[in-house]
Amino acid sequence: MSKTLFDKVWDSHVVHKIKDGPDVLFIDRHMVHEVTSPVAFLGLKNRGIKVLFPEKTFATADHNTPTVNQHLPVKDPLSANQLKALEENSNEHGISYWGLGHEKNGIVHVVGPEYGITQPGATIVCGDSHTSTHGAFGAIAFGIGTSEVEMVLSTQCIMQPKPKKMRININGNLNKGVTPKDVALFIISKLTTSGATGYFVEYSGSVFSNMSMEGRMTVCNLSIEMGARGGMIAPDEKTFEYIKGREFTPKNNDWTNAMKYWSTLKTDDDAIFDKEINFDGNEINPMITFGTNPGMGIGISKEIPNADSQDGGLQTFKKSLSYMDFNEGESMIGKNIDFVFLGSCTNGRIEDFREFTKIVKGKKKAPNVTAWLVPGSHKVEKAIEEEGLLKILNESGFELREPGCSACLAMNDDKVPAGKYAVSTSNRNFEGRQGPGSRTLLASPLVAAAAAITGKITDPRTLY
Numbered sequence: 001m002s003k004t005l006f007d008k009v010w011d012s013h014v015v016h017k018i019k020d021g022p023d024v025l026f027i028d029r030h031m032v033h034e035v036t037s038p039v040a041f042l043g044l045k046n047r048g049i050k051v052l053f054p055e056k057t058f059a060t061a062d063h064n065t066p067t068v069n070q071h072l073p074v075k076d077p078l079s080a081n082q083l084k085a086l087e088e089n090s091n092e093h094g095i096s097y098w099g100l101g102h103e104k105n106g107i108v109h110v111v112g113p114e115y116g117i118t119q120p121g122a123t124i125v126c127g128d129s130h131t132s133t134h135g136a137f138g139a140i141a142f143g144i145g146t147s148e149v150e151m152v153l154s155t156q157c158i159m160q161p162k163p164k165k166m167r168i169n170i171n172g173n174l175n176k177g178v179t180p181k182d183v184a185l186f187i188i189s190k191l192t193t194s195g196a197t198g199y200f201v202e203y204s205g206s207v208f209s210n211m212s213m214e215g216r217m218t219v220c221n222l223s224i225e226m227g228a229r230g231g232m233i234a235p236d237e238k239t240f241e242y243i244k245g246r247e248f249t250p251k252n253n254d255w256t257n258a259m260k261y262w263s264t265l266k267t268d269d270d271a272i273f274d275k276e277i278n279f280d281g282n283e284i285n286p287m288i289t290f291g292t293n294p295g296m297g298i299g300i301s302k303e304i305p306n307a308d309s310q311d312g313g314l315q316t317f318k319k320s321l322s323y324m325d326f327n328e329g330e331s332m333i334g335k336n337i338d339f340v341f342l343g344s345c346t347n348g349r350i351e352d353f354r355e356f357t358k359i360v361k362g363k364k365k366a367p368n369v370t371a372w373l374v375p376g377s378h379k380v381e382k383a384i385e386e387e388g389l390l391k392i393l394n395e396s397g398f399e400l401r402e403p404g405c406s407a408c409l410a411m412n413d414d415k416v417p418a419g420k421y422a423v424s425t426s427n428r429n430f431e432g433r434q435g436p437g438s439r440t441l442l443a444s445p446l447v448a449a450a451a452a453i454t455g456k457i458t459d460p461r462t463l464y
């Protein structure tokens, strides 16, 4: 019987089918960080259970970590305790722990692919919603809750109802200045934040096959923001080239055997999806959000829509605009901003820094803007320096911080103050996401760079 890519990976990991209930899935890789793991490890301790497969479990510190002076003790007591707990739990259970100062430290969804932990056809979970990132490699990857973290630590399995399948096809060429982030924000703006609820999405078409692996990670990362359980892209030569030779990828005969399997990981021609959606790549322009959910996005040169034209509640729409202090029909171009955040598991990779630098090169940061440039990992940080990007950024008045989740969420010191506007390359713009009262405008690294230079929302296509 014909199968989708999703079916192939899912079905090969089912260890037990519960009648009229969820499947029990084997999990190949479990990524762990300091926020959702302490209670799970405590549960194991209380029950006298050890982690079943420590070699399939990887821990890194990212959410609560400061992004300056990482060599000093962490000041915030809650963060310091969580980091200490992760280190102790990892040591006790024999898990690889990449803590602060470790050369492999970084955001969990950045370091997984960097070291080849993320592989095609794998099942990958983590106690973080944006685990969907790893789907870029043709893996089934999704976020789980704390009790599920405990379940996976103790059994290497998880109970999950099988989601429905959706395919989003985008063909054609992307316009100048349109990045993978814009593609994702465009899709979410069309589908809304609940448009893919209950589905696992496969992205297909020339726009995705032409996209770099890092771009595919950005797109899959944001799948969760339209309600999907996850997103994935069939592995191809680009995927295999990206992962070859990385620390945790198979070597020699194991590589040859893995490649034989990975080459089968594509949707069969006549496989059926529960839902298919088509867009044309030419329709997409650089995007920016104007409201308080990632679906409230528009092409950067467009006006904020009227409430009447929006799906969902009128009250919610009006409340959202009120929080942002924006009005229907206003242009986004020219609005003053206060902060720029380049980073997160959505856009904290080397290609994102290359894009940002492309715009700011030879120009100066606007004096009214505070810019936080935060690499997703030490590997990215090193590449920024080695490629000469750091010198260009410094000459333009930017400084680089140390790796971590930073201003993606208000869980460390990098908080945007109340009432301030931040153009952010992260993934969520809910009220207070970047700090109590903060106002977030989600955008690509190019749009963020243009805002950082001009101090206002600016179409990046006018700057290069």
Ligand code: SF4
Pocket: 062, 063, 107, 108, 109, 128, 129, 130, 344, 345, 346, 404, 405, 408, 409, 426, 427
């Ligand atoms: S960068 Fe943001 S979304 Fe990504 S892992 Fe960190 S907190 Fe989660």
